Amino acid sequence: MVSFKKLIFSLFLFLFVYSGYPQKGENKTGLREGIIPYALLEEIRQEESVEAKQKIREFFSVLFHSSEQYRTHGEYEGAMRVDFQILQLAEALMLPDETGRANNDIGINYYRLGSYKKAKDYFQKAVNIRTALKDTARLADTYYNIGMLNDDMGNFEIAAEYYKKALDFFKIKEIYDGMADVYNGLAGHHYQMRETDSVAYYAEKAFEMFEISGNQEAMMFMIINIAALKNMKGEHLGALENLKKGITIATTLNNLNQLRQGYRSLSETYAFLGRWEEAYTNHLVYEQYKDSVFDIEKTKVVEDLQTKYETQKTKEELSRQKTELLEMDVKVQKTRNIRNVFILVLLVVIAVTSFLWLRYIENTRNAVILDEKNKELATLNATKDKFFSLVSHDLRSPVSSLARLALALEKSMDLISKEQMKEYLGEMTSTTKNLNEFMNKLLQWALSQKDGLKPKFEEFNVCAMLQDVTSSLRSQAGLKQMQLINECQVSEKMVADRAMVETVVRNLVSNALKFGNEGSKVLIKVVTNNKFVEISVSNSGVGMTTEEADRLFRIDGQAQMIGNHPEKGSGFGLVLCNEFVKVHGGTISLQSHTAENTCFVCTFCQKVKHA
Numbered sequence: 011m012v013s014f015k016k017l018i019f020s021l022f023l024f025l026f027v028y029s030g031y032p033q034k035g036e037n038k039t040g041l042r043e044g045i046i047p048y049a050l051l052e053e054i055r056q057e058e059s060v061e062a063k064q065k066i067r068e069f070f071s072v073l074f075h076s077s078e079q080y081r082t083h084g085e086y087e088g089a090m091r092v093d094f095q096i097l098q099l100a101e102a103l104m105l106p107d108e109t110g111r112a113n114n115d116i117g118i119n120y121y122r123l124g125s126y127k128k129a130k131d132y133f134q135k136a137v138n139i140r141t142a143l144k145d146t147a148r149l150a151d152t153y154y155n156i157g158m159l160n161d162d163m164g165n166f167e168i169a170a171e172y173y174k175k176a177l178d179f180f181k182i183k184e185i186y187d188g189m190a191d192v193y194n195g196l197a198g199h200h201y202q203m204r205e206t207d208s209v210a211y212y213a214e215k216a217f218e219m220f221e222i223s224g225n226q227e228a229m230m231f232m233i234i235n236i237a238a239l240k241n242m243k244g245e246h247l248g249a250l251e252n253l254k255k256g257i258t259i260a261t262t263l264n265n266l267n268q269l270r271q272g273y274r275s276l277s278e279t280y281a282f283l284g285r286w287e288e289a290y291t292n293h294l295v296y297e298q299y300k301d302s303v304f305d306i307e308k309t310k311v312v313e314d315l316q317t318k319y320e321t322q323k324t325k326e327e328l329s330r331q332k333t334e335l336l337e338m339d340v341k342v343q344k345t346r347n348i349r350n351v352f353i354l355v356l357l358v359v360i361a362v363t364s365f366l367w368l369r370y371i372e373n374t375r376n377a378v379i380l381d382e383k384n385k386e387l388a389t390l391n392a393t394k395d396k397f398f399s400l401v402s403h404d405l406r407s408p409v410s411s412l413a414r415l416a417l418a419l420e421k422s423m424d425l426i427s428k429e430q431m432k433e434y435l436g437e438m439t440s441t442t443k444n445l446n447e448f449m450n451k452l453l454q455w456a457l458s459q460k461d462g463l464k465p466k467f468e469e470f471n472v473c474a475m476l477q478d479v480t481s482s483l484r485s486q487a488g489l490k491q492m493q494l495i496n497e498c499q500v501s502e503k504m505v506a507d508r509a510m511v512e513t514v515v516r517n518l519v520s521n522a523l524k525f526g527n528e529g530s531k532v533l534i535k536v537v538t539n540n541k542f543v544e545i546s547v548s549n550s551g552v553g554m555t556t557e558e559a560d561r562l563f564r565i566d567g568q569a570q571m572i573g574n575h576p577e578k579g580s581g582f583g584l585v586l587c588n589e590f591v592k593v594h595g596g597t598i599s600l601q602s603h604t605a606e607n608t609c610f611v612c613t614f615c616q617k618v619k620h621a
Contacts, residue, residue, distance in 0.1 A: 070096065070108050077115055081122070090119040110139035114152050121159050129159055147188070150179030154192050161199050169199055190219035190228065210239055230259040230268055237275055246282045253279060270299040412441055465507035465593050472536055472543060473498040475508060479516050480534070483523060490528045494519070498536040504543045506614055510590040515545060517583040518610050522549040541615065542596070548609035559600050563588045587612070
């Protein structure tokens with residue numbers, strides 16, 4: 011993957027650098043669409059590794075070198091095209107160093123092309139960026155460029171101010187080439203102001219700085235120009251010394267142009283001194299170098315033509331390759347568009363299908379729920395009908411009995427004895443009591459069905475509550491010579507609605523006494539732990555069938571009599587007990603229903619506390 015990425019990167023770099031001048035289909039910067047590898051460069055930049063940063067630097071280094079080559083050959087528009095491409099890339103990738111340099115170089119291009127206002131604008135952008143970066147070395151370079159610009163615009167005071175700023179920064183950083191450039195600029199600045207002495211001073215300072223930095227080529231140009239300046243001032247011996255140094259450097263560098271210029275100036279200097287033989291000898295040398303330069307230039311013209319021909323062929327080949335790349339890119343883009351449309355259609359189909367499937371599932375679920383509700387409603391209606399039937403029966407029997415007894419008393423008031431009267435009144439009292447008990451249970455049950463039962467939780471002693479229940483029912487047990495045995499021996503407290511718990515226990519014990527055999531026992535037990543309180547009530551009596559046991563806690567299935575026992579009841583007591591236990595999160599059940607042992611167990615899921 012890495013080698014492939016490097017290959018793609020190199021290809022883009024090659025196409026970018028040698029893309030040529032603006033052609034049809036290119037933007038205003040001369041850059042063809044799709045040539046800048048934004049995505050690739052951004053991917054490399056985000057790697058944040060030393061290698062990735064090195065790749066970015068190499069890429070921009072090649073671009074800046076290409077721009078510099080254009081400027082060196084005086085092709086400022088070509089340099090401008092590359093610099094705008096660099097600026098576009100640097101801004102897109104948020105690289106401030108490269109953005110500052112691109113603005114500075116664009117300013118130089120506009121300056122060389124004579125567009126001073128645009129040059130000033132781009133130089134100022136470079137100043138702003140480099141000031142923010144605190145890059146004093148590069149900032150000094152931009153100040154130097156602004157100084158030259160203001161010199162050419164005639165703003166000599168402003169130019170001098172910027173030259174001074176540039177020189178101060180270069181001195182701080184000890185950048186001798188930069189100092190030499192500024193001194194050279196100041197020499198030109200004073201030359202325009204006709205201050206010859208200052209020109210000579212700054213030219214020699216520039217030469218000193220070039221000499222310190224070891225820039226031989228710049229020293230050569232500088233010292234030959236200083237010689238010409240001294241000849242203008244009449245300092246011919248000084249000029250002679252400078253020219254000899256310049257010719258020596260030019261000979262070392264094999265710079266034919268400067269050798270020709272040096273010997274020409276040397277011949278003129280000897281003439282100024284009246285040394286005609288030496289003047290003539292050096293003029294002959296000048297003519298020789300002049301011819302050599304002409305031959306070289308002629309050869310160079312031929313080589314340039316050959317190079318241009320080969321370059322043209324290379325450009326045509328590159329153009330063909332770029333055209334193929336663009337065509338391939340169009341095909342790829344077309345394929346991507348088709349793929350995207352297909353994916354979009356597929357997503358729409360999936361979305362619609364999912365929506366319809368969800369609607370189907372929802373409708374199915376609603377249908378199931380509706381069917382269950384209908385069944386539940388049918389059950390409730392059946393239960394309601396059965397309930398009203400039972401209630402009417404349970405109310406009609408005691409009311410009819412009371413009416414019958416009252417009518418009998420009315421008709422035979424004068425004929426019956428006191429003992430018979432007492433017997434009738436006792437039966438009426440018992441009937442009234444049962445009717446009242448039935449009505450109370452019916453009312454409590456109705457409240458529980460309408461969420462009218464709200465338990466009032468409190469803390470109380472379990473054994474103490476059971477003791478209260480057994481005490482209140484001892485007289486009922488005595489009528490049948492039955493024993494009430496409370497085996498609760500735990501000293502624990504529970505948190506519940508005491509009245510409800512007491513009602514449940516009293517109903518179970520009362521039923522055990524009612525349907526138990528004479529002389530038998532009713533046993534009450536308690537089991538507790540950290541999660542529940544379990545109270546069981548057992549007796550021996552008539553027992554009941556499995557069918558009768560199944561109907562105990564159902565409102566639509568209450569038995570009026572248990573087995574063949576003469577006692578009977580409404581059956582609402584157990585239904586009410588079931589509701590009371592439920593509001594406590596517990597259960598009530600019949601664990602055994604034989605004649606030898608009938609046992610009811612109720613569990614309250616409330617916490618208990620040790621006393």
